[in-house]
Amino acid sequence: MLASVFILPLDKKAFQYHNVVIMLGEFEYLLLTSAARLGEDAYGVAIRLDIENSTGRSCSIGALYTTLDRLEAKGLVKSSVGDATPRRGGRPKRMVRVTAQGMQAAAAFYDTVLRASRGIAWKTWKKGFVRP
Amino acid sequence: MEDMEERFRSAMSRLRGFLLDGLSRLLEPDTKDIVIGDLAELNLGSLRSARELCGLIVRQQVGLWSVWRPWLALLCIAGVVGIRLNFLASSLMGTPWRNLSTYLKYGPLRKSGLTAMEEIIVWLSLAVAVVLWSWTAGFACTSLSRKTAPVTGTLLCIVWLCWSGFLVARALFVVPWFYVLLWLIPSPLFFLPAVLGARRAFRAGDLSIQQAMGLLVVTVCLIALVTWTSGWPQAALERWSEGVMHGGGMPWYRRLLPYLLLSWPAAWIAANNARHRSIAVLLVLTVLPVAAQSPDALTPQPQRKEAPDFTLTDATGHALTLSAYKGKVVLLDFWATWCGGCKVEIPWYVEFDKKYRHKGLAVIGVSMDEKGMAIVKPFLAQRKIEYPVVIGNDGLANQYNMTSMPLTLLIDRDGRVALSHAGVVDKDNFESNVRTLLRYRRPK
Numbered sequence: 001m002l003a004s005v006f007i008l009p010l011d012k013k014a015f016q017y018h019n020v021v022i023m024l025g026e027f028e029y030l031l032l033t034s035a036a037r038l039g040e041d042a043y044g045v046a047i048r049l050d051i052e053n054s055t056g057r058s059c060s061i062g063a064l065y066t067t068l069d070r071l072e073a074k075g076l077v078k079s080s081v082g083d084a085t086p087r088r089g090g091r092p093k094r095m096v097r098v099t100a101q102g103m104q105a106a107a108a109f110y111d112t113v114l115r116a117s118r119g120i121a122w123k124t125w126k127k128g129f130v131r132p
Numbered sequence: 133m134e135d136m137e138e139r140f141r142s143a144m145s146r147l148r149g150f151l152l153d154g155l156s157r158l159l160e161p162d163t164k165d166i167v168i169g170d171l172a173e174l175n176l177g178s179l180r181s182a183r184e185l186c187g188l189i190v191r192q193q194v195g196l197w198s199v200w201r202p203w204l205a206l207l208c209i210a211g212v213v214g215i216r217l218n219f220l221a222s223s224l225m226g227t228p229w230r231n232l233s234t235y236l237k238y239g240p241l242r243k244s245g246l247t248a249m250e251e252i253i254v255w256l257s258l259a260v261a262v263v264l265w266s267w268t269a270g271f272a273c274t275s276l277s278r279k280t281a282p283v284t285g286t287l288l289c290i291v292w293l294c295w296s297g298f299l300v301a302r303a304l305f306v307v308p309w310f311y312v313l314l315w316l317i318p319s320p321l322f323f324l325p326a327v328l329g330a331r332r333a334f335r336a337g338d339l340s341i342q343q344a345m346g347l348l349v350v351t352v353c354l355i356a357l358v359t360w361t362s363g364w365p366q367a368a369l370e371r372w373s374e375g376v377m378h379g380g381g382m383p384w385y386r387r388l389l390p391y392l393l394l395s396w397p398a399a400w401i402a403a404n405n406a407r408h409r410s411i412a413v414l415l416v417l418t419v420l421p422v423a424a425q426s427p428d429a430l431t432p433q434p435q436r437k438e439a440p441d442f443t444l445t446d447a448t449g450h451a452l453t454l455s456a457y458k459g460k461v462v463l464l465d466f467w468a469t470w471c472g473g474c475k476v477e478i479p480w481y482v483e484f485d486k487k488y489r490h491k492g493l494a495v496i497g498v499s500m501d502e503k504g505m506a507i508v509k510p511f512l513a514q515r516k517i518e519y520p521v522v523i524g525n526d527g528l529a530n531q532y533n534m535t536s537m538p539l540t541l542l543i544d545r546d547g548r549v550a551l552s553h554a555g556v557v558d559k560d561n562f563e564s565n566v567r568t569l570l571r572y573r574r575p576k
Binding site: 044048060061062065069081084085088089090092093094 | 165166169171173185187189
């Protein structure tokens with residue numbers, strides 16, 4: 001899997017928004033994607049389950065919240081305190097909204113992956129191995 | 133049977149709830165509620181919940197410790213300053229006990245050379261300083277650590293418990309148990325103010341500019357006071373030994389350094405709060421001249437010893453006898469042309485000679501140059517030294533206990549040594565001592 005990618009603004013328009021280099025990790029991208037997909041229903045547990053469903057891997061609370069804190073510090077998401085439900089023992093939720101900057105960073109990450117993968121097709125060769 | 137199982141299950145669930153609640157206290161209050169809510173919604177089971185919670189706490193702590201501030205708090209404040217203060221407070225707490233037990237056993241035999249009042253002042257000034265330093269250390273440590281403060285505190289407690297364990301083990305074999313008790317009970321002088329300072333930082337955050345500056349000013353004053361009073365035992369020893377033990381103590385700047393080390397958190401707090409950091413730096417620097425006032429005190433009149441008399445030839449070829457100067461205040465300066473510190477002082481003595489000669493001051497230079505007048509005469513001409521200078525010898529140097537140069541003595545109008553200073557003198561302090569001696573008139 002990809003570890004982390006430097007997103008560099010390539011076209012002139014993008015450069016106006018990205019006047020700083022944003023480093024986005026793979027898990028950060030997954031988290032932004034899930035939060036964007038869930039929209040207004042994006043909160044801790046929902047994002048966690050969405051990531052687990054889409055990747056097939058488990059996602060710990062530790063990884064989720066430390067990454068969310070990091071993204072928030074970078075200005076890519078915004079958090080707010082949501083409603084408390086009886087199912088949660090009357091405790092509030094942490095609602096997450098992707099900011100415009102977060103969307104640009106995720107789009108730039110996606111573009112980079114596509115550009116980097118141009119002209120290549122990954123085929124599974126044997127269990128546990130891959131070759132181009 | 134079923135009833136028993138039901139009770140066991142409910143007890144276990146209570147225990148798990150208690151465990152989770154305890155663990156979640158290490159999180160921020162708002163994060164804590166959200167995470168506990170998430171765990172309840174996911175219904176993961178208590179073991180997995182505890183594992184997830186631990187994972188989050190560890191990740192958060194690793195993130196918090198990835199900057200330099202908590203390390204500075206742990207190593208430099210809790211470590212260096214905290215441990216030094218704890219030792220200082222423990223020894224301070226021990227001093228009255230030791231004095232009391234010595235007194236009860238042997239009567240008032242202890243010869244520190246200080247009067248009871250001086251002993252109390254020395255102890256009190258250091259005790260007040262320790263209280264202030266401890267409060268400041270507790271405050272600065274917590275305000276630097278912020279969210280890592282509980283971990284720093286826990287680490288300190290572990291270190292303290294290990295140390296106590298070592299002492300208890302030592303007590304069983306080596307030292308009497310009551311000494312261990314003195315060490316074991318955390319010295320209230322250090323422990324309480326540090327906890328109060330930490331609590332203040334936790335609850336109310338940073339100090340205002342006025343408070344921070346006030347704290348710094350008080351700290352600076354206390355450092356000066358402690359540096360000054362810690363010189364008393366040295367002076368007392370000199371008095372008690374009738375001058376034999378002179379120069380054995382530490383100079384003021386060496387006494388000052390450990391106190392400056394203990395009080396850097398106060399400067400840190402002020403610099404952090406001040407709009408103009410240079411003000412804080414200036415305030416800290418004021419401690420140096422203030423502490424430099426730690427003066428040479430004149431020996432009280434009844435304890436002054438007769439100055440050893442001598443007759444030597446001066447640069448003009450006339451015999452100079454010290455006892456002939458009785459009725460005048462004599463500034464006797466042992467120097468040499470190769471001694472750097474002496475050359476610093478000589479212009480001052482030339483100035484004193486001009487200023488106070490008519491009031492009864494006689495400056496006499498004793499050159500210790502081996503080549504004698506051959507080298508001294510050109511020097512006198514070059515520096516325009518008008519006061520008499522004689523060539524000294526080892527016998528004279530021994531009589532005046534000269535171990536290093538420059539050595540300057542003030543001899544009163546009765547021909548007794550009122551002050552003996554090895555090293556470069558403090559000009560203003562020395563001049564004021566000269567004036568004090570000049571004011572004294574011999575009864576006719």
